[in-house]
Amino acid sequence: MAAEGPGPSPDTSLVSLYRWLDTVPLSRPRRNIARDFSDGVLAAEVVKFFFPSLVELHSFVPTSSTAQKVANWGHLNRKVLSKLNLRVPEEMIQQLVRSRPGMAEQLLQLLREKIQERQRQRKEGAGQPPAEPAAREEGGYLDTGHPKVQSDSGRGCSQEGAARAVTFPAGAGPGDMRQQLAEREQALHLARDTIQILQAKVGRLEQLLLLKNLRIDDLSRRLQQLQGHRR
Structure with missing residues (x-):
C-alpha cells in the first residue's frame, strides 16, 4: 500500500x-503578531468582520x-x-497575554476553522432561506449602538422603503432574489463594520494628539522655568 503524501508544511499553513x-x-x-493579539481586541475584530452581530467592540x-x-x-x-463552539483554555490565555511566540497563530488557526465551519453551515442553509438569517443578524448588529433602520412604531414605513430600494431584474426567480438580498446584507455589514473601525482609529488618534499637546505644554513650562532660573 502506498504511503499517504505529506500534509502541508507549517510554513505553508502560516x-x-x-x-x-x-x-x-x-x-x-500588524507588526508583531504575538504582541498585537495579546489583549484580545484584534481577535474580537476578526470575529466581528465575519459575524457582526456576535461582537460589541466597545x-x-x-x-x-x-x-x-x-x-x-x-x-x-x-x-x-x-x-462558535470554541473556548480558549486558561493556560493558553496566559500565554497569549504574555505574548509567547506562536500562541497567537495557534489561536487564529482554531478561530479560522470555527469561522469557516460556521460559514459552511450557513451556506447549507439548515432548511431556511438565506435572506432570513441575514435579516436577523442585521437586527442584532444594529442593537450594538448603531441607529436602527426601523422602529416598532414605524416598521411598516421602513419595510416599504426597503422594498423600494431593492430592485430585481425581470424574470428573476426566488433563488436569485434571495442570493442578491444576502449579498446586499453582507455588503451592508462590511460597510458598517469598516465605519466602526475607522471611528475607533479616529478616537485613538485624538487621544494621541491630546497626549502630544500635554507633553508640549509640559516641556514649555519646564523651558520657561529654566529660563527664569538663568535670569
Missing part, C-alpha cells in the same frame, strides 16, 4: 493563515495591562467564542 488574516481590516497594523479595551488583557479574553470566551 502563509495561508496570514493571507486569510490580511483580508480582515484590523484597527491597527466591550474590549486596548491595553498593556495584564489584568485587563485577561479580562478581555475572559469576556471574549464567554460572550463570543462560545457561540
